[in-house]
Amino acid sequence: MTQNWPVADLDPVRRMRVLAAATPGVAYAEKIIPAQFQTVWEAASDLEHELPRMITDLRSFEITSTRGERLTARARGRLGQHARFDVVLRPGWCVMQSRFIIGGMAATPEGQATRFAFLGGLRLPGIRLLDPLLRPAAQPLALRPISRLEHRLQAR
Amino acid sequence: MTVMTGPPAIDLALVHAAQRGDPIAVADLMDALAPYVGRVCGPIALQDGPDAAQEALIAILKNLRGLREPAAIYGWVRTIAVREAVRVARTAARAIPAELADVPAPGDPQLAADVRDVLARLTPEHRAVLVLRDLEGLDERAAGAVLNVPAATVRSRLFRARRSFRKAWLR
Numbered sequence: 001m002t003q004n005w006p007v008a009d010l011d012p013v014r015r016m017r018v019l020a021a022a023t024p025g026v027a028y029a030e031k032i033i034p035a036q037f038q039t040v041w042e043a044a045s046d047l048e049h050e051l052p053r054m055i056t057d058l059r060s061f062e063i064t065s066t067r068g069e070r071l072t073a074r075a076r077g078r079l080g081q082h083a084r085f086d087v088v089l090r091p092g093w094c095v096m097q098s099r100f101i102i103g104g105m106a107a108t109p110e111g112q113a114t115r116f117a118f119l120g121g122l123r124l125p126g127i128r129l130l131d132p133l134l135r136p137a138a139q140p141l142a143l144r145p146i147s148r149l150e151h152r153l154q155a156r
Numbered sequence: 157m158t159v160m161t162g163p164p165a166i167d168l169a170l171v172h173a174a175q176r177g178d179p180i181a182v183a184d185l186m187d188a189l190a191p192y193v194g195r196v197c198g199p200i201a202l203q204d205g206p207d208a209a210q211e212a213l214i215a216i217l218k219n220l221r222g223l224r225e226p227a228a229i230y231g232w233v234r235t236i237a238v239r240e241a242v243r244v245a246r247t248a249a250r251a252i253p254a255e256l257a258d259v260p261a262p263g264d265p266q267l268a269a270d271v272r273d274v275l276a277r278l279t280p281e282h283r284a285v286l287v288l289r290d291l292e293g294l295d296e297r298a299a300g301a302v303l304n305v306p307a308a309t310v311r312s313r314l315f316r317a318r319r320s321f322r323k324a325w326l327r
Contacts, residue, residue: 004271005195005198005199005271005275005287005291006198006199006202006205006271006272006275007191007194007195007198007205008193008194008195008197008198008201008205008206008208008209009194009205009206009209010190010194010206010209010210010213011206014206014209014210015183015186015187015190015213017210017214018186018210018213018214018217019179019182019183019186019217021214021217021218022182022186022213022214022217022218022220023177023179023182086180088180088183088184095179095180095183097178097179097180102179104183123177123179
């Protein structure tokens with residue numbers, strides 16, 4: 001009998017909300033982008049091209065290895081700093097981390113549009129203590145990369 | 157090393173990495189636990205199931221450091237998921253008292269299509285008892301521990317929930 005009981009499913013954006021809530025020191029935002037999921041995710045998941053456009057502090061993001069949905073990448077900043085990232089990438093979901101940074105994107109269809117989520121933050125000792133102060137102030141920072149992606153899609 | 161206290165096996169190294177705050181490990185653990193949490197929250201919170209599963213996973217991952225025995229993770233997750241599902245369903249205020257319930261009995265073929273309708277006629281607390289007894293296979297004492305109520309309360313809720321199923325099916 002229990003095989004027919006309802007099961008609650010969590011789409012990628014809900015999962016990113018969970019990750020954001022459980023990770024101290026991150027900025028998180030969501031926005032509806034008026035474009036179909038395929039279009040949005042095709043652009044967003046092209047990390048080497050799109051990520052430096054969404055995050056203006058980033059000069060380049062180069063994929064160095066791919067094993068299924070697990071990738072590694074080398075990021076270079078505008079000021080010459082660089083970092084190695086571990087990445088998980090699959091349709092509607094991307095999480096990445098370096099020694100000091102965490103990032104994430106998620107997308108899920110919403111009618112003819114797409115709900116898009118962006119997460120970014122620092123992995124620093126003691127960040128948990130600052131989380132209540134940082135989180136509200138950081139939310140606008142997470143909206144900017146989404147807006148840049150949206151503008152680029154509109155310009156196509 | 158893996159442990160199997162419920163479906164599916166969880167890699168204990170993954171639990172430890174997530175407890176240390178490794179973000180990708182936290183995300184991987186969420187992916188591993190989400191189907192189980194969805195299975196527990198779905199029948200209790202019904203249309204609010206995704207909200208309940210989301211809130212349950214937030215509570216689970218935020219409190220992961222407090223998990224003393226990673227090998228017992230499913231029991232710990234089950235308790236949080238059931239309590240969050242009941243809380244979310246009650247907040248949504250869509251519950252209808254069990255006394256008003258109508259519908260089928262366990263094991264009947266027609267029950268399959270009617271399960272959601274049957275469950276919707278029970279209170280979240282009664283649905284939680286059914287989930288813990290019929291889906292999770294807990295005895296009344298263990299179910300009572302999850303819900304913070306005596307075994308006798310579980311027994312009476314179960315009786316009323318099952319009677320509701322039967323009454324409606326006989327109509």
